[in-house]
Amino acid sequence: MGGDQKGIEQGTTFVPKFDQQGLLSAVVQDCSTDRILMLAFMDREALDATVSTGVAHFHSRSRARLWKKGESSGNVLNVEEILVDCDQDALILRCRPAGPTCHTGAVSCFYRKLEGGILQPVNS
Template sequence: MTTDPIEPKCREQGSEFLPKFDSNGLLSAVVTHAETAEVLMVAFMDREALDATIASGEAHFHSRSRGRLWKKGESSGHVLKVAEIGVDCDQDALVLRCHPQGPTCHTGAASCFYRRLEDGSLHRV
């Protein structure tokens, strides 16, 4: 097990962006609607996805199933325009506040969270 060479205080109190990727080189990214704050999706980012997102202003993620960089909307055209990137206290999770250019979920739903658990079964919201 490797130790993190960066002091926690630097990440938690400093102004330098020092993302803390997990042992697989990933960090969590929660995507919310920039205007309504609705949670749209949750995905993972590696360094390549984070750099592509910052450079382009459009959300990129690491697709664990495909094992590669994935631009949200690359086939559907439903990209996520990033308005702001929020960083949590220890810099291992991000909140991307985005303007969706169409449905966010691959099912065609506005959000990937289109169901709720109620009495042991799923119900559309």
């Protein structure tokens, strides 16, 4: 899993850098609209499942287990592209959502903005 910093930053070898809890951040973006849909965490198992199936899997911190997005709702995230940041400790999953991403039924989990100390709806 090792590698020098230059190799990590400029090389072609994927060496994901998980944190102390074994997680890395994954931002989910709609590949058609570029809208940010959600933020989640991936462990090695979730990353491997995502890469092998093409469907987004995450590590559920609250349930402490592998979680396939949409496993109960059917609103899966079909992964079109995985972007890796320079330190290989964060990912952007560019996806085609099969329905609303947020458990509230909203298209995106980011459906509010902070304005003057008050949460206001984001216009879609």
